[in-house]
Amino acid sequence: MSQPQAVIFDIGNVLTRWQPEAFYDRVIGPERRRALFAAVDLLGMNQALDGGAPFRETVHGLAERHPEWAAEIRFWHDRWAELASPHIEGSIALLRALKAKGVAVFALTNSGASVYDAARQTQAFQALFDRAYVSGKLGAMKPDARIYEMVEADCGLPPGDLLFTDDKAENTEAAAARGWRVHLFQGWQGLAARLVAEGLLTTQEAVL
Numbered sequence: 001m002s003q004p005q006a007v008i009f010d011i012g013n014v015l016t017r018w019q020p021e022a023f024y025d026r027v028i029g030p031e032r033r034r035a036l037f038a039a040v041d042l043l044g045m046n047q048a049l050d051g052g053a054p055f056r057e058t059v060h061g062l063a064e065r066h067p068e069w070a071a072e073i074r075f076w077h078d079r080w081a082e083l084a085s086p087h088i089e090g091s092i093a094l095l096r097a098l099k100a101k102g103v104a105v106f107a108l109t110n111s112g113a114s115v116y117d118a119a120r121q122t123q124a125f126q127a128l129f130d131r132a133y134v135s136g137k138l139g140a141m142k143p144d145a146r147i148y149e150m151v152e153a154d155c156g157l158p159p160g161d162l163l164f165t166d167d168k169a170e171n172t173e174a175a176a177a178r179g180w181r182v183h184l185f186q187g188w189q190g191l192a193a194r195l196v197a198e199g200l201l202t203t204q205e206a207v208l
Contacts, residue, residue, distance in 0.1 A: 012110075016087050055077060158181050164182050200202055
């Protein structure tokens with residue numbers, strides 16, 4: 001089998017940590033965080049953002065509806081760089097190594113358009129992507145088959161030439177159903193080994 005022609009990265013929990021609960025545990029403590037998440041549907045709000053809702057207006061609007069938690073809710077927007085951190089440096093090193101070898105690298109992320117644009121200000125690695133597919137801009141979210149169809153139509157590569165890594169099984173399974181090569185991300189070392197197995201990097205380039 002020939003090598004993949006493009007590697008497609010999810011971002012949250014692949015290139016950066018995405019654990020909002022851990023952020024709030026650090027900032028306000030686990031007990032208060034549990035009370036916040038029980039009282040306010042922050043994850044539902046984030047789902048709306050992924051679907052294209054405006055970033056600041058959505059977060060601050062929710063804060064206005066829950067004045068007792070207003071400051072904590074606004075953290076989702078005002079301290080976004082901390083919320084979506086730290087970077088997973090091993091994965092970013094693999095992204096850089098692929099780019100240096102001339103392998104096409106794409107992003108495929110569930111994220112609001114304005115959220116993604118804000119994240120680019122503090123995530124320098126995003127400049128490495130040849131193409132970025134963002135749910136809030138495309139009007140479809142993983143694992144909806146439509147978003148994978150859009151990627152195929154835009155990049156012009158057949159499904160079997162795409163290698164996609166994501167931390168959620170439902171997202172990789174949906175891609176695999178279309179014929180994509182997939183890797184369920186559980187750590188950068190596993191991804192590195194897969195890239196070596198596909199012939200895209202040497203063990204030295206993959207830092208294994």
